[in-house]
Amino acid sequence: MFSFAVKAFPFPVSPCPASMPAMKTFLRSLITGGMIFLFPALGSSQESAEAVKGVRILDTQEVDLGERTITYNRVETPVLKPEPVKLAPAPVEEVPMSAQEEEELRKWEAKFQCSLFLSVAVYDGAFSELRWWGDGQENVVWSNVNFLHFAPFADLDTGEAYYSILLWGWETTAADVRAMNAEARTSEELMPCPPANLPLLAKAGPKWQAASPLSEGAKRVMEDFHEYYRKNGSQMAVDYAKRVEETSAREEWAKAHPPVPQDTVINYFPIRSVQAKSKAAK
Secondary structure, eight states, rough: OEEEEOOOOOSSOOOGGGGHHHHHHHHHHHHHHHEEEEEESSHHHHHHHHHHHTOEEEEEEEEOOOOOOOEEEEEEEOOOOOOOOOOOOOOOOOOHHHHHHHHHHHEEEEEEEEEEEEEEEEEEETTTEEEEEEETEEEEESSSGGGGGGGTTTTOOOEEEEEEEEEEEEEHHHHHHHHHHHHSSSGGGOOOOOOTTTOOOHHHSSSSSEEEEOOOHHHHHHHHHHHHHHHHHHHHHHHHHHHHHHHHHHHHHHHHHHOOOEEEEEEEEEOOOHHHHHHOOO
């Protein structure tokens, strides 16, 4: 039985299609005899030899990717250091909780606690369709709050409730959705549009509307989030606009400064795993 260990490989290797068969053949030949230990270096084969402090290069294979090359150097197997002896953990002395700590724990346990995995579709930056699973059912809600403003939140503590949040969302427009629906062949492919009777945030403040039957817990979730936005939404909107601006600036900079292709050198040496050695001994 053989396995692989890869150490500190900080960049992807994406060979062009023409070089893929040669690379596959070469990699297949590497794994025939045992475990492969890889460590990368940038530059020529000579530079890679210097990088491994005098370790001899036994064989070299080069893959030409057009704009750059990948060089695989099989180097002499070094003498590995033995694993350090594991010491027994020191005994942990239990320290009794103070009265203050017990009171804080009691308040924490008394809170309404909920883990939310929110799927958010934002229409025209003004309406959000929210979906999450809770109380044994899918909950669907429409809101006039742009819930992408909550994207940086890993959790939310209202004092009486604590929410652990994982949010995944995207933006679209109602016009695009209507155009997609017009081309849809079956009703199953239709995407929802914001309800006409959902008021704008600027006119009515944070509001939500159920699009599916909701449990009492799901209703509380919406009330707490919209109440939090009622108190903090102005700053959240400013922070969101700043993040969007910074993201756009980074994308423009990346377009103006495309990465320069660099040659890659990978030094490796094969070793047999402990399992392979034990099987060979039998």
